Amino acid sequence: MKQSEKEYLKNLIPDALPPWKAVYDNGVRRGKEIEVIPTKFLKEKGLKNGVELRLQRAGAGEITWRTIMGLASLKDQADGHLYLHSFGERTGVVIDELMVIPNILTGVPKNKRADLPKGTSFVLEDPEDWNLLAQICPIQPAFSDFHIGTANSVENTANAIKNGSSYTGVFAQFTWDYPGCNDDAEHMSGVLEALGMLAAKRDEKFVVDTYLDDGIPSYFLDMCSYLGYARLEKYIVSDLCGARYACSFGQLMDKVMPKMALWLALSEILKEEDQPGVSYIYSNCIDHWDHDLEANYGVLCNEVLLEVLIEKKYRTGISILPIPITEKVAVPTPEAIANIHAAARRVEEKSKEWETLMDFSEIEACKDILIEQGLKFFNNTIEGFSDAGIDVTNPLEVLIALKRITPAKLEKLFHPTTEGGMSEVKPFIPTSMAKRCLDEKEEILDTLISKEEFANLKGKRILVLSGDAHWYGMFVVSEVLAGLGVDVIDGGVGLDPIDALDLADESGVNTIAISVHNGQALDYAGQLVTLAEKRNTKYHFFMGGKLNGIVGDNQEPGDVTELVEKTSVNTCSTVEELVEKLSNV
Numbered sequence: 131m132k133q134s135e136k137e138y139l140k141n142l143i144p145d146a147l148p149p150w151k152a153v154y155d156n157g158v159r160r161g162k163e164i165e166v167i168p169t170k171f172l173k174e175k176g177l178k179n180g181v182e183l184r185l186q187r188a189g190a191g192e193i194t195w196r197t198i199m200g201l202a203s204l205k206d207q208a209d210g211h212l213y214l215h216s217f218g219e220r221t222g223v224v225i226d227e228l229m230v231i232p233n234i235l236t237g238v239p240k241n242k243r244a245d246l247p248k249g250t251s252f253v254l255e256d257p258e259d260w261n262l263l264a265q266i267c268p269i270q271p272a273f274s275d276f277h278i279g280t281a282n283s284v285e286n287t288a289n290a291i292k293n294g295s296s297y298t299g300v301f302a303q304f305t306w307d308y309p310g311c312n313d314d315a316e317h318m319s320g321v322l323e324a325l326g327m328l329a330a331k332r333d334e335k336f337v338v339d340t341y342l343d344d345g346i347p348s349y350f351l352d353m354c355s356y357l358g359y360a361r362l363e364k365y366i367v368s369d370l371c372g373a374r375y376a377c378s379f380g381q382l383m384d385k386v387m388p389k390m391a392l393w394l395a396l397s398e399i400l401k402e403e404d405q406p407g408v409s410y411i412y413s414n415c416i417d418h419w420d421h422d423l424e425a426n427y428g429v430l431c432n433e434v435l436l437e438v439l440i441e442k443k444y445r446t447g448i449s450i451l452p453i454p455i456t457e458k459v460a461v462p463t464p465e466a467i468a469n470i471h472a473a474a475r476r477v478e479e480k481s482k483e484w485e486t487l488m489d490f491s492e493i494e495a496c497k498d499i500l501i502e503q504g505l506k507f508f509n510n511t512i513e514g515f516s517d518a519g520i521d522v523t524n525p526l527e528v529l530i531a532l533k534r535i536t537p538a539k540l541e542k543l544f545h546p547t548t549e550g551g552m553s554e555v556k557p558f559i560p561t562s563m564a565k566r567c568l569d570e571k572e573e574i575l576d577t578l579i580s581k582e583e584f585a586n587l588k589g590k591r592i593l594v595l596s597g598d599a600h601w602y603g604m605f606v607v608s609e610v611l612a613g614l615g616v617d618v619i620d621g622g623v624g625l626d627p628i629d630a631l632d633l634a635d636e637s638g639v640n641t642i643a644i645s646v647h648n649g650q651a652l653d654y655a656g657q658l659v660t661l662a663e664k665r666n667t668k669y670h671f672f673m674g675g676k677l678n679g680i681v682g683d684n685q686e687p688g689d690v691t692e693l694v695e696k697t698s699v700n701t702c703s704t705v706e707e708l709v710e711k712l713s714n715v
Contacts, residue, residue, distance in 0.1 A: 139519075142534040148315070150525060151321050153322050154323065157284070158327070159326075159696060161330025162330055164331075170266070171226075171269055180335075181296055185404075185405075188445040194227065195448055196229065196272070196358075197232055198412075199230070200252065201251065202258055207263065214228070214269060221472060230263055231275045232253055232275065233248070235309070237281060240255070246653075250679060251461075251649070254286070257289050272295055272339065273286070275303070277290050278325070279299070279302065279305075279321060280320075281712050295374065299340060299341060300344050301339065301375075303344055304318070306624055317533070336372065336374065338373050338375050339378065340363055340378065341359075342377055348563065350537065350561055352503075353388055354500055354507060357501065358505060358506070358508040358511065362532075365528075375400065376406060378409040379392065379393075379411065380413065381413070384417050384562045387496060388500075392492065397448070406447030408446055413451060415458065416562065420459050430474070434478075438477065438488075442481070453470065454470045461687055479626045487566060507545060507546060510543075511544045563602055570606050583710075591616075591617040591619060591639050593630070593643070595644055596621075597630075597646040597651075599652065604645040610622060627691065628661055631658070642669060642671055643712075651679055652681075652690045655699040659699065672702055673700065677689060
């Protein structure tokens with residue numbers, strides 16, 4: 131590494147951090163004090179934990195089935211659990227595990243939630259909320275989004291452990307910025323304390339669960355980097371902190387061969403003798419149509435067939451998560467979830483007829499490449515951090531370094547193809563979303579770049595940012611604008627409205643393009659306008675992405691485009707529309 135790169139890495143670490151061992155030991159102490167209440171699922175099945183279920187199923191060559199659900203209110207969520215259980219009793223389509231997906235504000239300490247933009251889904255507030263979902267019916271809850279990894283890691287992880295959630299996530303979300311929470315040292319100290327709590331429950335087989343697509347890997351160009359990063363997370367969780375670790379992935383992958391290879395590769399390098407290394411595989415949703423939704427069964431069933439065949443052959447202990455055909459356009463209802471599981475189960479019924487027809491040699495060869503090159507990425511990262519002066523035996527320093535480094539920089543510094551000083555990453559196995567974004571950028575530019583009416587954009591300075599953790603929309607917008615000659619200021623992801631305006635002011639910019647996806651569009655727009663009025667500054671706001679939210683007494687998110695427009699924030703449904711509106715400013 132160049133000296134400038136070493137200095138960049140070392141400067142990621144703040145001058146003063148609390149002693150990590152004291153933080154960790156406090157978590158271990160607290161974890162030992164938690165008395166676990168077995169879930170209704172575990173009690174009725176006679177199981178000690180969810181890992182035991184996975185091992186039993188894998189040993190028998192059977193499938194563990196998982197779903198994901200996050201409805202508008204806690205009551206709706208509880209009713210959804212009951213609906214899915216009753217559907218299973220009636221049809222035999224039994225769902226074993228249910229990932230509970232609350233509002234992002236669950237990941238924010240209670241004393242910081244006031245006046246923050248509201249997203250979709252409910253907020254877990256009190257210990258009784260976790261208990262309700264753990265005891266309402268015999269489906270095993272997995273408290274996933276916005277638990278460990280968040281600015282509220284300690285409280286949420288304690289509640290998940292107490293209420294018998296064997297898999298607590300989403301660890302990869304430690305790199306996210308949470309509304310109103312800007313202290314990285316405080317944030318990572320909470321994550322470390324929560325890791326100590328789960329380490330204390332290692333013998334009871336509590337697992338730190340991650341979802342790679344929600345973290346740094348979703349920005350990578352190479353799937354080998356995906357695998358190397360997963361090993362890096364396990365290094366923090368297991369090697370340094372002594373807790374169990376399992377990873378999940380899949381939503382952003384549309385090519386089944388490398389996706390199945392990544393599954394087998396991750397299982398091979400992450401599994402332990404008494405625990406699977408992979409948690410769940412999420413169905414591809416980037417190929418789903420947002421019209422004629424029934425056609426999405428074709429994409430789903432094709433992939434589920436291969437997943438069932440792979441699991442029955444290799445017995446990794448993964449759970450399969452089929453995604454509803456409505457995912458592209460709306461938060462899935464319990465009915466939509468039940469329907470897709472019914473379809474997946476009919477696929478499983480016919481899978482045996484395919485077993486003798488299958489040849490997995492190409493998948494296994496790809497798996498070997500992923501392991502070889504992915505572990506090089508992992509080793510390069512550890513060695514590079516150490517050479518730069520980051521204490522790689524201190525989990526707090528490693529967490530903060532990963533929180534602050536840009537994903538593109540991480541991959542470029544430590545990818546095997548850049549070891550010899552090459553300036554660009556050359557993927558061994560390209561990721562789906564990176565390729566799609568670059569292709570989309572080229573397609574849009576081909577239609578815009580020759581149009582004279584957009585020539586006035588050249589040289590303009592525009593701030594582009596994401597109001598949540600989603601990166602791809604912002605990336606495409608930035609790349610297209612840069613291709614048209616705009617001086618783009620990269621605001622990054624997860625910016626609160628006040629931070630967006632502060633960055634604009636610091637950069638001397640009054641035009642801001644915001645990408646949003648988590649249901650906070652209307653609140654975000656309202657706060658931007660209110661803050662702008664207080665500053666007595668004229669800004670030009672443009673918002674795109676997924677402009678939805680809970681309005682009035684509605685139980686499901688609806689389109690809020692017209693309401694956002696009434697705040698005086700311009701809305702854009704396409705990048706082309708954004709370019710056209712920007713050219714008129």
